[in-house]
Amino acid sequence: MSQGQPRLHVQLAVSAGSALRNAFTREAVLEAADGHPGVLDGVSLGFSDTGPALEAALPGADILVLTGQAGLAGLALRAPRLRWLHHTSAGVEWLLRESLPPELLLTNASGTHSPKTAEFALLCALMLSNNMPALFTAQRAHRWDPRPSPTVAGRTALVLGLGGLGGAAAAALEAAGLTVIGVSRSGRPHPAVAESHPIAELPALLPRADILLITLPLTAETRNLIGARELDLMPRGSGVVNIGRGPLLDHDALAARLRDGRLGGAVLDALPDEPLPGDSPLWDVPNLIITPHCGLYDPTAYARRCLDGFFANLRRFKAGAPLQQLVDPARGY
Structure with a gap:
């Protein structure tokens, strides 16, 4: 990111109802970022739940990293700067029903499991x-x-x-x-x-x-x-x-x-x-x-692999390169 260019704001929002809420903590995110030297240069991070704190942060967010679910209707008006939404699970069918802005990049955690x-x-x-x-x-x-x-x-x-x-x-x-x-x-x-x-x-x-x-x-x-x-x-x-x-x-x-x-x-x-x-x-x-939808989840490694994938994509995003784990809305995955 060149000098004088505005900082990218990445908002990380974790739903209190998500089974992954204790894995995607501020500490876990920052530790994962340390494994990608320089990836946060020119980037500011915000952390919130998916309630009023997220709503207050959306107008300034360029990238949203979401764990769990949140109401995203009317996102184009609520988050006019948002260019990329990353979901920390593989399943995105519910997101595709939210009428997301067509130009919004959507990535998921495919392959992490x-x-x-x-x-x-x-x-x-x-x-x-x-x-x-x-x-x-x-x-x-x-x-x-x-x-x-x-x-x-x-x-x-x-x-x-x-x-x-x-x-x-x-x-x-x-x-x-x-x-x-x-x-x-x-x-x-x-x-x-x-x-x-x-x-x-x-x-x-x-x-x-x-x-x-x-x-x-x-x-x-x-x-x-x-x-x-x-x-x-x-x-x-x-x-x-x-x-x-x-x-x-x-x-x-x-x-x-x-x-x-x-x-x-x-x-x-x-x-x-x-x-x-x-x-x-x-x-x-x-x-x-x-087995109650837990067979594919490794609590010791999933969040770190997911965050490593996100930060690798963040480096690509900053460089203008194509993202991996990109969801094609026409296919549904």
């Missing part, structure tokens, strides 16, 4: 292959029900979505000896999968899937993508994992097929409603493991 995603995806595949959902169900019923199983190597996993989550998951499953089929919007080849196909070919591929791993973002095209028809195409006794978004999957159809044994098990880290209400029938579905 990758190391934990690889580990958790492999854990889910191992649980399904070892009949753990059925064994946990038998344990709760005080029923002795031995179900031996072969190794996971040699089984086939269909990974639906090959972005940051799906790519990391596919690499871990392939390394464990599974044959991995990748399905994505483009169908482009991916180094971690044996085959790559576009979503249009999904019905022909599901009969080959011992495990279906859903990692897609939520868009108008992906909502309810996996329903009764798709589940019935899978082999009897196969398993489903959803680490993407809850509305991608018809949960009533899944529950019916778990109850009657057409599917052998499922692991859901993304649910139709979060938190899942205590009276939801999903809690009592046999052969189903529910």
Whole structure:
């Protein structure tokens, strides 16, 4: 930034209701910035919650870093200088419903979950292959029900979505000896999968899937993508994992097929409603493991990786270079 040029003001706002609120503290932000020498030259930082303090800061903000959610309607009038909004989570579907100014750059935390995603995806595949959902169900019923199983190597996993989550998951499953089929919007080849196909070919591929791993973002095209028809195409006794978004999957159809044994098990880290209400029938579905949207979160490293990505992008922004982790509103992610 040249001498005499006005300073960039970066406002960091953390919602009190966010599960990440204790990870994105002033201290954590400043410590991460120290790892990027010179990145704050010509930059002023402001810290607030998402209430009146943020409202007071918006008129002077050039960049907003948001953790959790906030009301952003009419942002063009409330923040006339704002050029870039960074969200510290991967899911931005709610932001795209806020009618953000079309010229506003929007970035997210895509890819930040990758190391934990690889580990958790492999854990889910191992649980399904070892009949753990059925064994946990038998344990709760005080029923002795031995179900031996072969190794996971040699089984086939269909990974639906090959972005940051799906790519990391596919690499871990392939390394464990599974044959991995990748399905994505483009169908482009991916180094971690044996085959790559576009979503249009999904019905022909599901009969080959011992495990279906859903990692897609939520868009108008992906909502309810996996329903009764798709589940019935899978082999009897196969398993489903959803680490993407809850509305991608018809949960009533899944529950019916778990109850009657057409599917052998499922692991859901993304649910139709979060938190899942205590009276939801999903809690009592046999052969189903529910993890409350925490499987991909590494509390020791997520915030630092996210902030490192932001500060690397801040350096690009100051230099007029293209940003990474950029969201395309037309695609929805």
